[in-house]
Amino acid sequence: MIYPINSYHKTFTILTISLVLIFILNISLGSVFIPFKQTLLALLNENTKNDAWKTIILNYRLPKAITAILVGSGLSISGLLMQTLFRNPLAGPFVLGISSGASLGVAILILGASFIGVNITAFAYTNWGLAIAASLGAFLVLSAVLLAAIKVRNTMSILIIGLMFGSLTAAVISVLAYFSSANQLQQYLFWSFGSLGNLTWHEISTFFVIFLIGLLLVTFIIKPLNSLLLGENYAKSMGVNIKLTRNITLISTSLLTGVITAFSGPIAFIGLAVPHLTKLLFKTSNHKTLIPAVAISGAIIMLICDSIAQLPNSEYTLPINAITSLFGAPIIIWLLIRKRKIY
């Protein structure tokens, strides 16, 4: 019998080659012009004509490109997991208020220190502090939204509840901001613009470890997520432990969204738009295909957004959050207006 499960080798090969090309292109672009050949030499750790070029590439552009890959793939996987778990095509870390939850965690850490009157600043600025606070915040809001989603089955209601949670956290952050010093406020504001750069290799390794833990958890729910495509009752009848699956999904999305938000700020629309673009390209709902596919697509799109944000050969860098919104929002509007089914 012909085995009619497409393994998508060709699409995956093309995507992977694109990822590598865009990765190198992203590194070769920036405010300082570096010839393409010199970029490649620096990446291969060979000596370049100008020593500064090598420093720029290895200590600034390369970490930034790696961050872009982690952020893009992590947010896209989170978005995909939420769309399946909530059985809602418009679910995503940003729409459901998860990113706001992570922001709240960070805000409490940076701004809340003075509010409570305790000096935890020393802890606040360590990466672990930020990552833990953001993950906890994300987990808190995600659990609350999920609890509401169990009670309210209606798609629209769940989205509105997510938006309300987003507003609530924004309100709490405003209150915290009101009582904060100018210095802390500036710190928080810059963080909230979103930024892929400024991460040291040490920070990236922290980022990477948490990212891997989140990813590892995801591999355990590929099978139950596929059966959830038929709805909870069918999944249960096929022996799926719904509660466990839901909890693992919750924890892994909180970890991924939390750590990404902690290190790069709240980044909008990637988690919502990339899974849809990927599903259009692959025409499948099988998570075994979709998870690696959204990871690669997310990385590619994040790298493209970052290349645009750099405004090559200029001194300016645009906030990455603005670029992802400019890219993501029209795509979602287009998907909805097209009136074709979206999953």
Add this chain to the structure above:
Amino acid sequence: MENNQKHIIKTDNLSIGYTSKKYINLIASNLNIDLKPGNLVCLLGKNGIGKSTLLRTLTKVQPAIDGDIFINQKNLNEISNSNLSKQLSVVLTEKLPESSLSVFELIALGRQPYTNWVGQLNTKDIKIIETALEETNTKHLMQAKYYQLSDGQLQKVLIARALAQNTDIIILDEPTAHLDIHHTIETFTLLKKLADKYGKTIIISTHEINLALQLADELWLMTPKKFVTGKTNNLIENNQLNNLFSSSLIHFDKEMKQFTISKSN
């Protein structure tokens, strides 16, 4: 000896219904079932009498209020979900969530209780899926997306998925609710064939009384007063079907083996 064959489903004074914090909504009680394997069973009763509740309770979707359920001589409460998924599969009435699953993928999900942690299909799984496709005559559809199917085709595919799960028992909740008469008869004869050919125990709730009377080996009648089970012909002989609808509008005609409109003289 009467009981030379062991029962596959047995209940002891089962009570079904819904519990909330404040009160218990008892739907039916004193349900006693003693079912042998290899039978096609039709569960009959008027709307709202509790057919779905009974099926949901038997499939462990909701807990029993009182009494015990035994599947293959084991108490349902002691059977884990993963173990139960190898003994009992379901076809539900609920609408499937939107996705772009293909027919093959949908049927292949039925193999989940047996596959490894990422759901890898081996040659044995493929062979079982192939048999399910052939038995339900859906092989030509396997590449299609499930949302492209007609209601009749989708129902066959959902039965194929249950077949792929390779369980002794298949429980279907109103499998022919949205089907025309052609597809309804096709579905019933398919289920009858599966019960006869593979010795599967198949339980369906249905309003197709005439078809049930012709094809079912056993009937479960849910009436407001009592719950009656038995061989189809015995129940007809004992005039049990007349109790199904406590209405002066229709009555059961024993000779014609169907319900007819009562003539008001």
